[in-house]
Amino acid sequence: MIKLDKITKTYYNFRRNKKNALEGIDLCVSEGEMVAIVGSSGAGKSTLLNILGGIDRPNSGHYYFDNKLIEFKAHRLAHFRRNNIGFIVQDHALIDDMTAYDNIALPLKYRSMNKAQIEKRVMDIAYYLNIKDQLYNYPTQLSGGECQRIAIARAIINKPRLILADEPTGSLDSQNKRNVMSIFKDIHRNSTTIIVTHDYEIANTCHRVVELNNGRITKH
Numbered sequence: 001m002i003k004l005d006k007i008t009k010t011y012y013n014f015r016r017n018k019k020n021a022l023e024g025i026d027l028c029v030s031e032g033e034m035v036a037i038v039g040s041s042g043a044g045k046s047t048l049l050n051i052l053g054g055i056d057r058p059n060s061g062h063y064y065f066d067n068k069l070i071e072f073k074a075h076r077l078a079h080f081r082r083n084n085i086g087f088i089v090q091d092h093a094l095i096d097d098m099t100a101y102d103n104i105a106l107p108l109k110y111r112s113m114n115k116a117q118i119e120k121r122v123m124d125i126a127y128y129l130n131i132k133d134q135l136y137n138y139p140t141q142l143s144g145g146e147c148q149r150i151a152i153a154r155a156i157i158n159k160p161r162l163i164l165a166d167e168p169t170g171s172l173d174s175q176n177k178r179n180v181m182s183i184f185k186d187i188h189r190n191s192t193t194i195i196v197t198h199d200y201e202i203a204n205t206c207h208r209v210v211e212l213n214n215g216r217i218t219k220h
């Protein structure tokens with residue numbers, strides 16, 4: 001489903017010093033796989049995830065999604081993201097002045113769905129993730145684990161082909177960490193899942209562990 005061919009990414013800092021964040025990444029991920037990306041701080045994990053999610057552009061190399069070459073042009077990327085990607089980040093990035101319900105429903109705004117269809121979709125997911133009692137609260141009124149389940153609900157409500165999660169359990173206690181991982185294990189059946197993590201306990205529950213080191217894959 002995903003093929004990366006010699007992807008490179010270079011950044012320049014404010015002193016114009018060059019940093020090769022990714023140096024020729026070759027990676028294939030099959031449909032339905034659950035893959036962990038591990039590596040030390042600064043190894044290039046988030047950069048790789050951002051390129052996979054179409055929110056950053058490589059300097060060179062090719063990215064194929066379903067055998068189609070991704071063109072890194074703004075309008076095409078927005079369309080690609082909307083139709084294929086669900087993103088989950090560590091601090092859940094919920095919008096504080098929207099209720100949990102409105103946060104979850106947000107990705108459906110661009111779909112031609114009526115209010116009743118949206119409500120059914122939100123309620124089904126809320127039931128599945130056990131957050132239906134929290135739907136009319138604001139993020140500041142919720143616990144870290146509840147916020148993360150709402151962020152997962154928002155990421156999967158569009159039924160994305162690919163879920164990208166950057167340290168999704170980083171701020172959770174061990175019980176919530178286990179809950180979130182069991183949700184991922186369940187949803188990867190419908191959506192291929194790639195998780196960046198520092199936690200080898202989490203990584204080892206995935207099908208495959210890809211290790212990055214200084215912008216290169218050292219194990220996969």
Ligand SMILES: Nc1ncnc2c1ncn2[C@@H]1O[C@H](COP(=O)(O)OP(=O)(O)OP(=O)(O)O)[C@@H](O)[C@H]1O
Nearest residue numbers: 011012013019021040041042043044045046047048
């Ligand atoms: N926008 C940017 N401008 C300049 N350098 C950047 C930028 N983004 C990332 N980098 C650099 O690229 C390298 C890879 O960064 P990246 O965030 O991908 O690492 P990471 O493996 O996700 O690290 P961490 O585990 O600490 O989040 C780092 O050296 C980082 O400083």
